[in-house]
Amino acid sequence: MAKEKGSSGRGQRDLRTRVKSAKGRRLSSTLWLDRQLNDPYVQRAQKEGYRGRAAYKIMELDDKHRFLIPGARVVDLGCAPGGWIQVAVPRVNALGERKGKAVGTILGVDLQEVDPIPGSEIHVLDFLDEGADDKVKEWLGGMADVVMSDMAAASSGHKQTDHLRIMNLCEAAAYFAFEVLDEGGTFVAKVLAGGAEGELQKILKEKFKKVANVKPPSSRSNSSEKFVVATGFRG
Structure with missing residues (x-):
């Protein structure tokens, strides 16, 4: 042979x-x-039971900045398929499994239905709709400690157009966060490097004590994506 x-x-x-x-x-x-x-990372996600490789991005961001702490009230915008929520549940102790630690709350919203994840509450909601912030605060039972977003607009195939679309979406998520975050809260969102993010950075620096721009190891090296982690919301 x-x-x-x-x-x-x-x-x-x-x-x-x-x-x-x-x-x-x-x-x-x-x-x-x-x-x-x-x-x-795709292979690892399949092996470890996460719904996508993006789960490792929020893991790495939280390992560095520590915003998913026990007792935190978290809102995940555009949460499908749910990988970020899967990571957040044990970290904020949403199931109450860590005895002696505060129990967190996780609320996910998306335009489409998302399969349930134990320890979280997921709703079909367009966060851009009028009154969406009030609904989120009602479901959450108060203000949020963390608003996070891994959303990306549908690709048009035109690089500049796609960049503007995702930055507009990220700005909308930021303004939503301003309405639902408690003082001292954190905003985490995906952005694209490319020149249109300057205005967002300016706004966030006015609203938060610290703004960091991070490219986690699990983000593909040939991708222009990065993540903004804004901490210490001024309220």
Whole structure:
């Protein structure tokens, strides 16, 4: 039997998953699928039971800035598929499993229905609707300690347009946070580097004591995404 040659030519197997091109599939789709199948964070998420690789982004952000603490009241905007909530539940002790620690509250909202996650409450809601902030405070039972958002507008394929769309969405999330955050609260959101984020940075620096811009290790190196972590809301 002939040896199966890998890249070394000495019978070592190439372990990278290869994606076969399919009739009718665009090259961009094939490249995306190839990247997904061979992404270690995607593989890790599947193994550890998270709903997406984005779970590791909020883990890394919280490991550094410590805003998901026991007893925290958290709002996750655009929470689908729910990976960020999965991470937040044990960290804020939403299930009360850490005896002697305060029990947190997690509220997720999204335009679409999201499968339930124990320890959280998830609602179908457009946070841009009039009165959405009042509904969130009612469901939460008060003000929030953390508002977080991993939202991204649907891609148009035009880089500049997509950048403006996600920045507009992030600004809207920030203004929503101003309405529901308690004094001292934290705002965490995905942004895109590209020139249009200056105004948002200016607004956040007026409203918060500290504003950090972070690119967590799990964020793909070829992506322009980064995250803003604004702490110490002035109220």
